[in-house]
């Protein structure tokens with residue numbers, strides 16, 4: 453159960469322990485044990501349906517080819533990379549700041565026969581230039597984030613500085629023509645566009661089931677594709 457801390461900056465939600473590395477290290481410690489004991493891969497954030505929708509969208513996108521370099525930021529148990537590997541994408545990298553997430557993702561990928569997916573430990577939030585993680589010193593055609601910007605947004609105290617550092621990291625791994633996909637449940641479409649607007653233009657939106665409440669139409673998950681401004 454997440455404990456809430458004081459609200460700050462432009463967030464209209466409270467910070468929580470999901471914004472701390474201690475939380476993720478302890479979560480992946482349990483998930484590693486579960487995977488070893490019963491083969492449970494652990495949590496796929498926002499559910500398998502969302503992961504499949506994002507993968508379907510990538511498959512349908514003419515701009516992304518099977519041998520394009522793709523990175524998943526905050527790759528957790530690695531299931532997004534594994535889903536794309538199953539569909540034939542063959543230059544896949546996952547990066548996560550929790551060593552145990554990387555251990556889990558390597559084990560899951562190995563069990564599926566996909567040892568060629570690169571998983572590395574790396575922190576997206578750093579002032580050190582260049583980033584000490586080698587996979588964050590390369591450029592990719594497609595940069596994926598499902599739930600990681602959300603986690604960073606939940607950091608206690610100030611989340612603006614880490615989010616700005618995150619934005620810099622995203623830009624550093626992109627080049628002309630690269631695409632960036634962000635899937636979030638904390639931020640609305642308008643809030644995401646507002647945060648990324650200086651550097652990115654909206655390319656498309658992955659459609660999710662919407663609900664209607666009090667005359668408003670909403671969606672619990674927002675998934676946007678951005679293109680780096682030239």
Ligand SMILES: C[S@@+](CC[C@H](N)C(=O)[O-])C[C@H]1O[C@@H](n2cnc3c(N)ncnc32)[C@H](O)[C@@H]1O
Nearest residue numbers: 476496497526528548549575576577598599600
């Ligand atoms: C909500 S989970 C999403 C995991 C995975 N992307 C998914 O969709 O199932 C957020 C992930 O981001 C990772 N993470 C959070 N902050 C990070 C940071 N500063 N650098 C790298 N990874 C980070 C966490 O360890 C966790 O695996």
